[in-house]
Amino acid sequence: DYIPGPLDIIAGTVDLIWTVTGTAPSSLACASATSSMTLTIDASPIATAGPNDDICDGDIYSLSAATATNQVSVLWTTSGDGTFTNASATSLNPDYTPGFLDIAAGTVDLTLTVTGTAPAGSACATSSSMMTLTIHQVPTATAGSNDNVCAGSNYILSGTSANGTGIWTTLGDGTFTNASSATSDYIPGPLDIIAGTVDLIWTVTGTAPSSLSCVSATSSMTLTIIPAPTAYAGPNDVICENNPYLLSAATATNQVSVQWATTGDGTFSNVSATSLNPDYTPGPNDILAGTVDLTITVTGNSPCLSIISTMTLTIIPNPIPGPIYHN
The missing domain is CATH 2.60.40.10 (Immunoglobulins)
Incomplete structure (x- = not known):
């Protein structure tokens, strides 16, 4: 076996000489025979698809973190039904639009395959790298319409939510009987009653990381407190x-x-x-x-x-x- 050295690799080629020595004295032409061959050293391609990442349902993902070296061409493939845009044999950083099945599954694997200069079938002909894209459903929150309640009475809220868990908060001093329930009762506090109104906020948090816009959704309603006769x-x-x-x-x-x-x-x-x-x-x-x-x-x-x-x-x-x- 011949193990190319660092200078061989840098040069990209190296000549290897095979010399056969016979029995004739060195003064004769038939003392030896030589033959050479040129070994071309192809640089191995390296593919990096980028780290696993997250997006919101409805967003397009840019594969901007992908890198490659020693490539002749690149190819992106998906395990799902989404599509790549701005993709070509030399396009390393296309956009990916998740398909319906991707969204339903919640994740999709995207694979970058890089082809180098080595002959097809050789060990260093290609290099592949995969990243997993997680697609988060967008939470929704509806606090309900503005409404009235009589001072001294509880108010039954009528919030709704999807794709997340909710929590009620107040800008006043009242209390919720169950702040995590969309239909909790709200008991106005003394300062609420004096002010005559209070804003109640319904926040629904989904599964997305805090860096994404779809991490949560909020909705508010104004409760007017009518003085009791x-x-x-x-x-x-x-x-x-x-x-x-x-x-x-x-x-x-x-x-x-x-x-x-x-x-x-x-x-x-x-x-x-x-x-x-x-x-x-x-x-x-x-x-x-x-x-x-x-x-x-x-x-x-x-x-x-x-x-x-x-x-x-x-x-x-x-x-x-x-x-x-x-x-």
Whole structure:
């Protein structure tokens, strides 16, 4: 065997001489015979496809990290159904567009084969290198439409997500009953209620590394907190028979309308949808029963529910004068 030396390799060729010496003295022409051959040393091609990498679904991947030396031609092949663009026998860094099957599988192997100057079939004729491209699905996040909730009530969120796991965050001081659930309840905090609105953010994180644009998706919705109505009919009270009663102690807040009702047969005067302090005149059955319940119903802004408060009015019969006797 002949092992080419460093200078042989640099030169690319080396002459090897075969000398056969016979029995004749050196003074004779037939003392020896020589023959030579030229050995050409082909530089081995080297292929490097580049490191394994990641892209987002829908993106085109540039094979910019691929390198080759001592090549005459290059060839890219795929284990999937994607396509190479800007590819030719001398194109070392084409683009790759994943196909449907690549995306469904989530990965595809891309192989670079480099052909050198050595004869076909020889050990150094070609060199191959492979890299694996991982294709990440793009996460989506929808927090839902802006909405309203009544102060003091929980709000049921209606987020949706795909291709990832979600987490809720708030710009306020409220709390989530299950922040990782798209349909968690949100309980507004004191500062949320004072501000009147709070932004709730739904973030869905996929499988892509943080360097890719498809690592996560966010969506937000604004929750408006409607002040809850309050109602107070006033303290229980007492009047004399046949006197009207002024409901002057009644109060309400955050109301759109108020409505008074009685369990008896009396009547309200000076009453309307905004009349908080009407007069009540007991009816005959009220007087006979001795008491009557008066209830105020306060209606607030949607989605707040109406609220009621009741006071009991006691009716004292007027004294009946008896006969006057004279001595």
